[in-house]
Amino acid sequence: MRVNVLVGGPIEMVPTKLINERRNEKWVGVDRGAVTLLKMGIVPMIAVGDFDSITSNELQGLENALHQVKVYPPEKNYTDTQLGIRFATQDKNPDEIDIFGATGGRLDHLLANIFLPLQAEFRPYLTRIKIIDCQNIMAYYLPGRYTISHIKGKKYLAFVNLTPVEGLTLQDEKYPLIDWNSKIPFSWTSNEFTAEENHFSFKKGIMAVIQCNDPLKLGN
Template sequence: MRVNVLVGGPLAMVPTNLIKERANEKWVGVDRGAVTLLKMGIIPAIAVGDFDSITDMELQGLEDALYQVKVYPPEKDYTDTQLGIRFATQGNVPDEIDVFGATGGRLDHLLANLFLPLQAEFKPYLTRIKIIDRQNVMAYYLPGAHTITHLKGKKYLAFVNLTPVKRLTLLDEKYPLLDWDSEIPFSWTSNEFTAKENHFSFQKGIVAVIQCSDPLKIGN
């Protein structure tokens, strides 16, 4: 089972065609993301957030159209994206949690979303979460040996340790790496696949793997 979460980031970075393909799947609308889903003809299971970026009329439209709308004060303990992930993991925990609209715009929002799966409350779901936009698909990995499958249209491959890492090894990528250690976050960018499936491993830490493309080579 997959749950999709659309938060309120810039629409220019949202892969609208992919979202429309998933119209019949379960959606959580976060703040303006809920309004965007309605405009696309998708009824989210729930809308959550402080909704400080939409008008009173738009909020009323959500309340009229949706079964559940949870409105929080702007001064709250959770960010809107955190609220979206919390609701996505309620009940039967999904196998996949794909987050859209979490990139672009303000850097503080981007960094908050990037590091969200490392927080204690969300870490149990870390390997289930992906952050997706028009150019990037980012997944999170815990220590071990892993196989990654090349996504269509994504030329580049990046390995980013978000915590100290031990013995990061890129076995069969275009630019291999052997038993690399680091005490600080670091991004090995612009690597590439050498086959449909490539492999990597590490013994300690948390690593984000990003498949990405250049802006001129993407569609919706």
């Protein structure tokens, strides 16, 4: 079972075609993301956030259309995205959690969203979470050996250690790497698949793997 979460990042980075394809799946709307879903004809299970980026009329529209709207003060212990993931996992135990609208705009928001799955509360779901926008699909990995499948339209393949890492091996990518260690985060960018399936492994740490492409027409 998959839960999709749309947060309030710049709409031009949101892959609206993919969201429309998933309109009958479970959705959580976060702040302005809830308004965007309604405009697309998708009624989320719940809308959460401080809603400081929408008008009172838009908030009233959410309250009229949804069964659950949770409004929090701007000064709170959780970010809006954290609240969205909390509700996505609450009593549901989803197999996949895909986050949209989490990129673009402010860098502090972007970094908070990228590092969110490393937090203790969300760590049990780390390998189930993906961050998706028009150009990128990012997944998280714990130590092990993995086969990754090439996603159509994504030219590049990046490997990013978010924590210290040991034994990172890119076995059959265009630019191989053997038993690499680092005490600091590092991004091996612009690698590529050599076949429809490639492999990688590592012994310690947390990795993000990003399949991405150069800019396409916005909203695709």
